[in-house]
Amino acid sequence: AIWMTQSPSLLSASTGDRVTISCRMSQGISSYLAWYQQKPGKAPELLIYAASTLQSGVPSRFSGSGSGTDFTLTISCLQSEDFATYYCQQYYSFPQTFGQGTKVEIK
Amino acid sequence: QVQLQESGPGLVKPSETLSLTCAVSGYSISSGYYWGWIRQPPGKGLEWIGSIYHSGSTYYNPSLKSRVTISVDTSKNQFSLKLSSVTAADTAVYYCARTGGTSHFLYYFDYWGQGTLVTVSS
Secondary structure (H helix, E strand, O other): OOOEEEEOOEEEEOOOOOEEEEEEEOOOOOOOEEEEEEOOOOOOEEEEEOOOEEOOOOOOOEEEEEEOOEEEEEEOOOOHHHOOEEEEEEOOOOOOEEOOOEEEEEO | OOEEEEEOOOEEOOOOOEEEEEEEEOOOHHHOOOEEEEEEOOOOOOEEEEEEOOOOOEEEOOOOOOOEEEEEEOOOOEEEEEEOOOOHHHOEEEEEEEEOOOOOOOOOEEEEOOOEEEEEOO
């Protein structure tokens, strides 16, 4: 199985900040990576797939980059509704796995 | 708009079998895509359980394979999860979801149910 290291686990930020979340793989996965946002008591919502493709309806302040083993989710200008937990998911290798999550909290 | 809704008992006794159903609306399961189950223990991360195609082809996480059965009922447009010999470690919110691709079960998930909490306790 592929090991995923998502960092940081907790990120304190203010509205308007630019934030980045990292997801590192134990082996290369090309661009088979997705990012999700999850708010308390809700199901995860797909933000980005294929490492950098924005899901329909997702604001353009969200962007993804990377390939191989290192990936990044960037929120260019943090809004109040963006305080949530973010997960990466690799779907290159069986079994597909999720990162441990990054909670973005209000500073 | 594709919608998924999980249903089933919220409380299961240890050693018994957890059974959940996911009703799909807004899309016919027979038309394609893989459909999956994902779970999330309280305060923890996400774990893929398994996926199924409308033909009945299934793929299970090796960590759960010996205890998991996923089935599909295209006439009712729903699919189901059974997890046997449950313990407290199986307490989690269980989500059903649709994969984003039609050709393979290894994919991201683009539509999710709201999730249902299943507690394993006597």
